[in-house]
Amino acid sequence: MNNADTRILPSTETTQNIDRREFLKITGTGLLVAATLGVPDKRAQAAVSSNMRPDVGANLGAYIQVQADPANAQKNAITLYFGASEMGQGILTGLAQLVAEELQVDWTQIKTAFTPAGLIVDGKSAYGNPLFGYFQGTGGSTSMMAWYSAIRDAGATARQKLVAAAVDYFNTTALPPSNQPVVDASTANCVASGGFVYYKRGTAEQRQVLYATIASAANAKSAGALTWVGTSNVIGTRAKRIDIPEKVYGAAVFGIDVMVPGMTFATVVHSPTVGGTVASIPAAPTGSQLVPIPGPNGTTIAVGVVAATTWDAMRIANSLAIKWNANTSVDSAAILANAQSLMTTGTPSTNASELENVGDAVTAYAQATATIDATYQLPYLAHAPMEVMTCTVAINKAASPIECEIWAPTQGQDSCIYAAKGILGGATNVTVHTPYLGGGFGRKFETDYVREAIVIANAIGKPVKLTWSRTQDLRNDKYRPFNLIRVRAGGTGTGVDAAFSSLIYRNVSQPVNPGAEDAGALNGATGLSYAIPNRKVEYVRLLQGAPVGYWRSVGESCNVFAVESAIDELAKKLNITPVAFRQKLLASNASGLAVLNKAVSMSTSTATNGSATVPSGSARGIAYMEGFGSIVALIVEIAMDSTGKIKVNKAWCAAAVGKVINPDIVEAQLQGGIAHGISAALWGGVTFTAGIPNVSNFSNYRVMRLPEMPLVTIATVDVTLPSRLPVGGVGEIGVPCVAPAIANAYATLKNIRVRTLPFYPGSTMGGL
Amino acid sequence: MPTVSLNVNGKDYPNIQVSSTSMPLLWVLRDILGLTGTKYGCGVEVCGACTVIINGQREHSCVFDVGSAVGKKVLTIEGLTRPDGTVGDATGAAVQKAWIDNQVPQCGYCQSGMIMGATASIKAGKHGSSIASDLIGKHICVCGTYQRIKNAVKTL
Numbered sequence: 008m009n010n011a012d013t014r015i016l017p018s019t020e021t022t023q024n025i026d027r028r029e030f031l032k033i034t035g036t037g038l039l040v041a042a043t044l045g046v047p048d049k050r051a052q053a054a055v056s057s058n059m060r061p062d063v064g065a066n067l068g069a070y071i072q073v074q075a076d077p078a079n080a081q082k083n084a085i086t087l088y089f090g091a092s093e094m095g096q097g098i099l100t101g102l103a104q105l106v107a108e109e110l111q112v113d114w115t116q117i118k119t120a121f122t123p124a125g126l127i128v129d130g131k132s133a134y135g136n137p138l139f140g141y142f143q144g145t146g147g148s149t150s151m152m153a154w155y156s157a158i159r160d161a162g163a164t165a166r167q168k169l170v171a172a173a174v175d176y177f178n179t180t181a182l183p184p185s186n187q188p189v190v191d192a193s194t195a196n197c198v199a200s201g202g203f204v205y206y207k208r209g210t211a212e213q214r215q216v217l218y219a220t221i222a223s224a225a226n227a228k229s230a231g232a233l234t235w236v237g238t239s240n241v242i243g244t245r246a247k248r249i250d251i252p253e254k255v256y257g258a259a260v261f262g263i264d265v266m267v268p269g270m271t272f273a274t275v276v277h278s279p280t281v282g283g284t285v286a287s288i289p290a291a292p293t294g295s296q297l298v299p300i301p302g303p304n305g306t307t308i309a310v311g312v313v314a315a316t317t318w319d320a321m322r323i324a325n326s327l328a329i330k331w332n333a334n335t336s337v338d339s340a341a342i343l344a345n346a347q348s349l350m351t352t353g354t355p356s357t358n359a360s361e362l363e364n365v366g367d368a369v370t371a372y373a374q375a376t377a378t379i380d381a382t383y384q385l386p387y388l389a390h391a392p393m394e395v396m397t398c399t400v401a402i403n404k405a406a407s408p409i410e411c412e413i414w415a416p417t418q419g420q421d422s423c424i425y426a427a428k429g430i431l432g433g434a435t436n437v438t439v440h441t442p443y444l445g446g447g448f449g450r451k452f453e454t455d456y457v458r459e460a461i462v463i464a465n466a467i468g469k470p471v472k473l474t475w476s477r478t479q480d481l482r483n484d485k486y487r488p489f490n491l492i493r494v495r496a497g498g499t500g501t502g503v504d505a506a507f508s509s510l511i512y513r514n515v516s517q518p519v520n521p522g523a524e525d526a527g528a529l530n531g532a533t534g535l536s537y538a539i540p541n542r543k544v545e546y547v548r549l550l551q552g553a554p555v556g557y558w559r560s561v562g563e564s565c566n567v568f569a570v571e572s573a574i575d576e577l578a579k580k581l582n583i584t585p586v587a588f589r590q591k592l593l594a595s596n597a598s599g600l601a602v603l604n605k606a607v608s609m610s611t612s613t614a615t616n617g618s619a620t621v622p623s624g625s626a627r628g629i630a631y632m633e634g635f636g637s638i639v640a641l642i643v644e645i646a647m648d649s650t651g652k653i654k655v656n657k658a659w660c661a662a663a664v665g666k667v668i669n670p671d672i673v674e675a676q677l678q679g680g681i682a683h684g685i686s687a688a689l690w691g692g693v694t695f696t697a698g699i700p701n702v703s704n705f706s707n708y709r710v711m712r713l714p715e716m717p718l719v720t721i722a723t724v725d726v727t728l729p730s731r732l733p734v735g736g737v738g739e740i741g742v743p744c745v746a747p748a749i750a751n752a753y754a755t756l757k758n759i760r761v762r763t764l765p766f767y768p769g770s771t772m773g774g775l
Numbered sequence: 776m777p778t779v780s781l782n783v784n785g786k787d788y789p790n791i792q793v794s795s796t797s798m799p800l801l802w803v804l805r806d807i808l809g810l811t812g813t814k815y816g817c818g819v820e821v822c823g824a825c826t827v828i829i830n831g832q833r834e835h836s837c838v839f840d841v842g843s844a845v846g847k848k849v850l851t852i853e854g855l856t857r858p859d860g861t862v863g864d865a866t867g868a869a870v871q872k873a874w875i876d877n878q879v880p881q882c883g884y885c886q887s888g889m890i891m892g893a894t895a896s897i898k899a900g901k902h903g904s905s906i907a908s909d910l911i912g913k914h915i916c917v918c919g920t921y922q923r924i925k926n927a928v929k930t931l
Contacts, residue, residue: 094882095880095881095882095883095918096881097881245878247875247878248878248880250880250883251874251875251878251879251880251883252875254880254883254886255871255874255875255879255880255883255886255890256812256852256853256855256856256858256871257810257811257812257813257851257852257853257855257887258812258853258858259883260811261811261814261883261884263811263814263815264805264811266809266811272806294794315794316794316798316802316806316807317802317805317806317815318798318799318801318802318806319794319798321818391917392882392884392917393814393816393822393824393882393884393885393915393916393917393918394814394816394882394884395815395816443882443883444882445814445882445883445884445885446882446884446917446918447882448917474815476818477815477816477817477818477819671878675878675881675920675923676881678919678920678922678923679881679918679919679920680919681919682916682918682919682921683917683918683919686917704817704818704819704821705816705817705819705821705822705915706817706819706821710915710917711919711921712912712913712914712915712921713907713908713911713912713914713916713921713924713925714908714912716919716921716922716925718922719922772821773821773913774819774820774821774913
């Protein structure tokens, strides 16, 4: 076995995280095709005039370049440039697969690169996510949905332009076998395949030309009416991920690994109490500089510590006698009491996206023959990505305007740009480079750590890499909000005649966007495709609590727990099984029913690690969700371990995600989402006592380790999606069904209904 | 400032200036030698991201004093298959191949530690699923790649 054969050298042949200077060198060579997103001409014009993309007059968004390989003119170099962040969800690979298919080349021939972010015109980013209003950011499981059609169109455009250029080439160039040009080359007898365009392929008159040879000429050709290729040589296959080799060889550059010339190192100490401020900063110990980090209203909220290495900075940070003005307001008992009060007397939001009112739920509930009244409680959750918060900044104050370069493992490139302009001035020329993220999960949308790095770099006049300690990361998160959810559900009939007649649902939680509408708070509770004719779904804002942000699956992470637990609770009262009840509720939803039934059949078939009967001492629970453009049904099988705690042994997950671009990636995301969901359901939770969080490291924020991973069996189901789009989201959909499926299984196993998560608060885990 | 000399992946690094010989090896590797393949995840020996192999033994570089690494052979993720594609450590290179064949990583951040942990486990005589239940059972992967890790080590 020759390992060198399997080794693709990192950083030069796989993903290039190109910097701006290199980026500009690529312009003008070969064929450049943009993925058209209806970008206004004004942005394209601005791009041209700003030198970001001097010769691309076309619309921007993402683009494909075909040129000769600089190292070998007989080879094509085909590169996809785009602005989404790769955080393990595989978007880098998925989008590149689309390009490989449309250009009809072998998967190994595609390269990718992340475009530097920096150009925003009229609030829209040159490489913006069309599903985020052209804000450049990666999240909401939107990337494939956002880019699928545009990139296929761009690939088809490139292919058709190359064919058109080849037609000219064959009609004017002397080539074997006749050593003359032909006279009859046309798009009808030329075809692109494997990196060449062929004339009369498969005949004695065949000629071919390498894409790179005609790439420049192709720019001026018209693609004609676009047709996507009908092949599936790359799309739909288990194409090996582009970024995996460098991650396995330790060569991948994550945000925390960035090194720039002249760089120094820093960490930050935040207030020990949430919302506290600095009262006084001691003198900087030898070998360090201390930088106050400003907060609102002239306060200082943290202290940056700059030193020769990250460790020196952290060591010094731990020893600093900073005096703090404590803030004791964030307190879990107080938050719960407030939420409970709002549950009974709070005023629900009147924003149309924050309520649902169908039929007459109150009357129907009063007339129901069986009811449940259940209040569910979900804790603040930390993100705890394996890569802590980190950011590298280099500011060139000598330039006019000031130049600020940011290397951040960010999910929100545009937020970083606005953060820099807010600190350094609106005229600042900002470029954001996105290295790999060591986990995002929604935390890396936030710019707190980016702002800190900018402030520090600005203060010390040198490039700096800021790295938070794990303790700072867990204690200064933007947590998944605490949720208190009351569900009153009414039903009629019994057994096969059972019907879910009314749903009165009230969610009390903090909005992730205070001051703005927060439809996300009710995702997973509104627009249910279940046959529930009367519904009153409300949201009451909780306006005090810990800092909150987007956590993997956001609103669904809470509302699906409440809805799917409630369905089981009502089913029990109506004397119908959880599966049969859901089948009834989805009776006129063919797609949903297919997904549900697929999960059920997997769990009962030995071919899919299932069994016709549930093993003795075990129980199964089911949950269903529509969200992020996709449909998921999950069944878990649990038993109690030797310590009397839940062990999830098996899971069967059926998902409709539209066209499966890469089944391997879809499976990985579902497996990972399920693991994430189990951690959250069994152990996850952050509480606060007089402003102090109860977590300090993984030792007291327990997450799943390998022995706890169940055997997960996945199937995708090819049905029409609720959105009618060709693809649905994948990154977050594995999470929400886990907690309710476990709670439902537990209720079956122990006849105990758990409505407050996690199952085992205060769980710890030992070291190595 | 004290200086230390290290041998990392077969290469000598003389006269490394450190603020203290109790500086953890992790940060010498990352911030001074530029070998960023070994990762910081917790700093307290709980997550495994910092795993290296020193004189054949698995160690957590986040708590391993650089002073104690002097005179020993340090093996990091970069030393299993070298940047030029040649094999530095056959055991580790085989683990890396299994990781690629099974498409194990998602974000990939924890995987250096996982791979070093698996390599150390094999060097200590473990094979197949006992690698998973042995050392790798104590590593953390927040993305949840455990199923594929199990698949990969079964082949080793």
